[in-house]
Amino acid sequence: MNTTPTRSLSSIMDGNSFQATNLGLLPSNEQALIRRRMAALGTSYRLFYRTPVHADRAEGCYLFTPDGTRYLDAYNNVASVGHANQRVIDAVGLQMGKLNTHTRYLQDGIVEHSEQLLATFPEYLNSVMYTNSGSEANDLAIRVARLWTGGEGLVVTAEAYHGTTELLSRVSPAISGGFPEDPSVRVIAAPDTYRVETNDMGAWFAAQVREAFEDLLAHGIKPAAFLADSIFSSDGIFPNPVGYLRPAIEVCHEYGALFIADEVQPGFGRTGDTFWGFERHGVEADLVSMGKPMGNGIPVAALVGRTEILDRFGTEVPYFNTFGGNSVSIAAANAVLSFIQETGLQSQVATVGASLRDAISTITSDAAFVGDVRGSGLYIGVEIVTDRDSKSPDGGRALAIVNDLRDRGVLISVAGPGNNVLKIRPPLVFGTSEVALFSDRFADTIAAAGNA
């Protein structure tokens, strides 16, 4: 019997992953480390890039290998306020030396931080629960939504990714082979503003949501939630036009379902214009999950919602999360939020992001294989296509661009079902000198791709 499993390719996991067949391209010490890694960690772990980056230390927007080679990190939504941010290091070190315990003890830090975090939301979102990861926050959100609505039905987009738990695998089509069929889940087309032919994306997308809820009802399944990443990152990054989400959320509410805004990607000022991605669209979210950038690398995530909704869950379902909201994670979260607010980072993101997008548009204006440059703040997507007429995704060329750029010392990746959208999502502290360095290397890569 053949027991060798065949790998099911997932856009989010395999779009830009190292293949063992390229082991021979690496220096012998890295080959040895990768062999040991594969032996110890098994097959689940994927490294980025055709030739992986051996990371040893990092500072600000730069990663360094053991031999001191420097890479510009233009792909990091975790080190939001910069790698090795001194303020976060100090806050975490101080708290670790003082007290690190859980939420069953009365502490000042968690209360102060919660008040500060909630102040970034519209007034009706006035309660927060802490978890360790974005996955846990989304998992909790679905439990809360199902309890509140008494329904089971969930609606997500075609290439959505929402996390790692058993429940979330059922709402994460991007993981492909690990996405089990679930009678209570409906998958709708993404709001692909580049390809869908409509002059009213709001109405078009709302119609998809309506159809999904109707289908759930037709199968006797009561709607519970529409769960969406408001920048649709794994679907291919679709931030604009601002406001196009509004009709879809109105439909969601019309069916008595909750809108769960997954802010793991756009949250914490990344889009430059608003602090939270859903706010850009002028919609009301009932539950908001957040993670990645929240602790600058310290595991901390959260679910924010209307008090009455979270209270209902809190009253009826005993819930305790040992590490969720621990003193050190909260200290990290507090340092990150304070840093963002006190340095005016969101407006810097808006300015720097606009200049990065302009530079990319200028560099690619004559490249027939670049179909679209879109984004908001420091979240930018670049469509690599076979030609501008057919708009056919060219994942092969996108991957070649990502790897060429990596060889020139700049780190980005790909997104979208065709793995053909360059995903440029640097730390929020990306500055004008980083834009200049990025543009210099990117221009060389685009020129080389044109000649390939």
Ligand code: PMP
């Ligand atoms: N939601 C979205 C939109 C994500 O991108 C991710 C992580 N890539 C998650 C949820 C899950 O977060 P975590 O990996 O922290 O569990």
